[in-house]
Amino acid sequence: MAIQINPGSHVPIYQQIVNGLREAIAAGVYLRGEMLPSHRDLAVQVRVNPNTVQRAYEVLEREGLVHARRGLGMFVTNRAVRTAKAGAEDHVRQVLQDAIARGLAAGMAPEALREQFEEVLDEACAPRGGRR
Amino acid sequence: MAIQINPGSHVPIYQQIVNGLREAIAAGVYLRGEMLPSHRDLAVQVRVNPNTVQRAYEVLEREGLVHARRGLGMFVTNRAVRTAKAGAEDHVRQVLQDAIARGLAAGMAPEALREQFEEVLDEACAPRGGRR
Amino acid sequence: MAIQINPGSHVPIYQQIVNGLREAIAAGVYLRGEMLPSHRDLAVQVRVNPNTVQRAYEVLEREGLVHARRGLGMFVTNRAVRTAKAGAEDHVRQVLQDAIARGLAAGMAPEALREQFEEVLDEACAPRGGRR
Amino acid sequence: MAIQINPGSHVPIYQQIVNGLREAIAAGVYLRGEMLPSHRDLAVQVRVNPNTVQRAYEVLEREGLVHARRGLGMFVTNRAVRTAKAGAEDHVRQVLQDAIARGLAAGMAPEALREQFEEVLDEACAPRGGRR
DNA sequence: GTGGTCTAGACCACT
DNA sequence: GTGGTCTAGACCACT
Numbered sequence: 001m002a003i004q005i006n007p008g009s010h011v012p013i014y015q016q017i018v019n020g021l022r023e024a025i026a027a028g029v030y031l032r033g034e035m036l037p038s039h040r041d042l043a044v045q046v047r048v049n050p051n052t053v054q055r056a057y058e059v060l061e062r063e064g065l066v067h068a069r070r071g072l073g074m075f076v077t078n079r080a081v082r083t084a085k086a087g088a089e090d091h092v093r094q095v096l097q098d099a100i101a102r103g104l105a106a107g108m109a110p111e112a113l114r115e116q117f118e119e120v121l122d123e124a125c126a127p128r129g130g131r132r
Numbered sequence: 133m134a135i136q137i138n139p140g141s142h143v144p145i146y147q148q149i150v151n152g153l154r155e156a157i158a159a160g161v162y163l164r165g166e167m168l169p170s171h172r173d174l175a176v177q178v179r180v181n182p183n184t185v186q187r188a189y190e191v192l193e194r195e196g197l198v199h200a201r202r203g204l205g206m207f208v209t210n211r212a213v214r215t216a217k218a219g220a221e222d223h224v225r226q227v228l229q230d231a232i233a234r235g236l237a238a239g240m241a242p243e244a245l246r247e248q249f250e251e252v253l254d255e256a257c258a259p260r261g262g263r264r
Numbered sequence: 265m266a267i268q269i270n271p272g273s274h275v276p277i278y279q280q281i282v283n284g285l286r287e288a289i290a291a292g293v294y295l296r297g298e299m300l301p302s303h304r305d306l307a308v309q310v311r312v313n314p315n316t317v318q319r320a321y322e323v324l325e326r327e328g329l330v331h332a333r334r335g336l337g338m339f340v341t342n343r344a345v346r347t348a349k350a351g352a353e354d355h356v357r358q359v360l361q362d363a364i365a366r367g368l369a370a371g372m373a374p375e376a377l378r379e380q381f382e383e384v385l386d387e388a389c390a391p392r393g394g395r396r
Numbered sequence: 397m398a399i400q401i402n403p404g405s406h407v408p409i410y411q412q413i414v415n416g417l418r419e420a421i422a423a424g425v426y427l428r429g430e431m432l433p434s435h436r437d438l439a440v441q442v443r444v445n446p447n448t449v450q451r452a453y454e455v456l457e458r459e460g461l462v463h464a465r466r467g468l469g470m471f472v473t474n475r476a477v478r479t480a481k482a483g484a485e486d487h488v489r490q491v492l493q494d495a496i497a498r499g500l501a502a503g504m505a506p507e508a509l510r511e512q513f514e515e516v517l518d519e520a521c522a523p524r525g526g527r528r
Numbered sequence: 529g530t531g532g533t534c535t536a537g538a539c540c541a542c543t
Numbered sequence: 544g545t546g547g548t549c550t551a552g553a554c555c556a557c558t
Contacts, residue, residue: 007334010142012556019234027239049335049558088238092245095231096252099224102151106220107159110257113224117249120228125242144533170545181535186546194326202403203445203542203545274406276548283498291503302530313550318531335530335557352502356509359495360516363488366415370484371423374521377488381513384492389506408541445543 005046013048017056019091025065025076026084036066036074063087137178145180149188151223157197157208157216164212167205168198195219269310277312281320283355289329289340289348296344299337300330327351401442409444413452415487421461421472422480432462432470459483 003020005013024030037045039053046053057074060066065080103113135152137145156162168174171189175182189206192198197212197219235245267284269277288294300306303321307314321338324330329344367377399416401409420426433441435449442449453470456462461476499509 010144010147012142014556015142020237023234023238027237052557055556085238088234089240089248092231092235092238092240093248093252095227095234096249097256099227099231100249100253100256102155102220102227103224104256105152105159106155106217106224108221108224110253113253114249116221116225117228117232117246120225121232121242121245124229124232124236146533172545183536184534187533189546200546201543202547205545274408274411276406278548279406284501287498287502291501304530315551316549319548321531332531333558334532337530349502352498353504353512356495356499356502356504357512357516359491359498360513361520363491363495364513364517364520366419366484366491367488368520369416369423370419370481370488372485372488374517377517378513380485380489381492381496381510384489385496385506385509388493388496388500410541448542451541 002045003042005048014052014055014059017042017046017048017053018059021056021060022063022065022084022091023088025080026088028081030076030080032076032078032080034076035072036076038073135174135178137180146184146187146191149174149178149180149185150191153188153192154195154197154216154223155220157212158220160213162208162212164208164210166208168208170205267306267310269312278316278319278323281306281310281312281317282323285320285324286327286329286348286355287352289344290352292345294340294344296340296342298340300340302337399438399442401444410448410451410455413438413442413444413449414455417452417456418459418461418480418487419484421476422484424477426472426476428472428474428476430472431468432472434469 003017003024005016007013009016011019021030021036030036036042036057039057040050043050043053057066057068061068061074063083064077065084066074067077068074100113103116104110135149135156137148139145141148143151153162153168162168168189169177171185172182175185178185189198189200193200193206195215196209197216198206199209200206232245235248236242267281267288269280271277273280275283285294285300294300300321301309303317304314307317310317321330321332325332325338327347328341329348330338331341332338364377367380368374399413399420401412403409405412407415417426417432426432432438432453435453436446439446439449453462453464457464457470459479460473461480462470463473464470496509499512500506
């Protein structure tokens, strides 16, 4: 539910927050017209400096997913869900392209890639007890 | 054949070089005992500072894929191909996990992910004429 | 207290810094959870380029003695003291092995080596007045 | 008997050869007036480029341990044994000082250092079967 | 201010 | 020519 930050990743933290929020909006966690958590609250949740969250919010605003109402907060725009869905799918497609290109470059057969994909997908969908 | 560098990526250039060489070794481009291009030559090829290539070579040496012989060059170790293959497959798996996790987080159905995967895989395998 | 650099030594400066910090951690100068001096500060102290200190910090991080927190600094890990002590003792043992092997190779009697050792140890332990 | 080269050491190879020959002369392996192996022969023995051996010979000549007779070879000087012994002992003393200083810096007790010294000395003196 | 990456250029040891 | 170390200085992400 909360956005997961991977500090070891090369992706900047503010960008990870952008991705996480975009996916949450695409998935309907935040509906149109709803207010996002304040940058301070979200900063506490993801254990990050408030400035970093603010930077993420600026990016989302530039993308038109949210707009700021001074003194009130950041609100999900009308076209946000549609835009976020497209954005998230584009993103997924790019990552898939990267994975496949790397696998082929390393000499993996397409079938081997497909097997890995199915395995990982199964794991990701499988209901697990102890998810923390 | 040559290593592709994406300067806009968040992945550091030296790490992109590491990934590219690891995949090349896994794919048998460099066989055991063979010499890699000198860091100065590779730097010219990928249009990057020699120090950056050298840093990549240090990482590969730490991973045991190559070893330096002073005054001679960097050479592919005996166990390099095996290690590189495992490393490259691990890497692919991680990227796949990332793509799938993001897709599910954004509310995509497993079937939609599978479709995207197959599409991208087809494109990647399809023989194309004039693409450089 | 400060790390001593010997610019004439064949040991690279960054390695001398690694050794000095490892010994300091082993001796309890930096306790677990404490922050090391920033690489810029330490660079000023030991009169060396900041990049050189940073390289030393990378080695210590790889050894698991410290970990970086972006924007905050380098911090001594929990297992650092234990690891550093073992590492420092190993290092001492290696240097002793080298000294003894060289002495024997040069035809010195074991007893002569022992005498030298005791003399040097006495000098090193003797409280001296004005030496800075 | 043959000079041992450690390619991982930070000490330059030519310097390792100098040290090895100085110790051999100190130990009486080469007597005054005797000829050292040609730099080509020694290069083959220690598996190193002839230029590197030549550089070592130049250092030894500057130290007065050997002198070159053109077309004949390098010959051990009259005062070589005496000088080599003193040089080797100085060298040993310096390495001992280094080891002890490091141990103390890392918080080792003098007694612990003494124990290590005795252990290492025992091992070095113990006659071993399979010494290659 | 703190760590991380990169460039440009110098000098050394070894082949 | 090849790897290894070092300096000087720039820019980015994060606090």
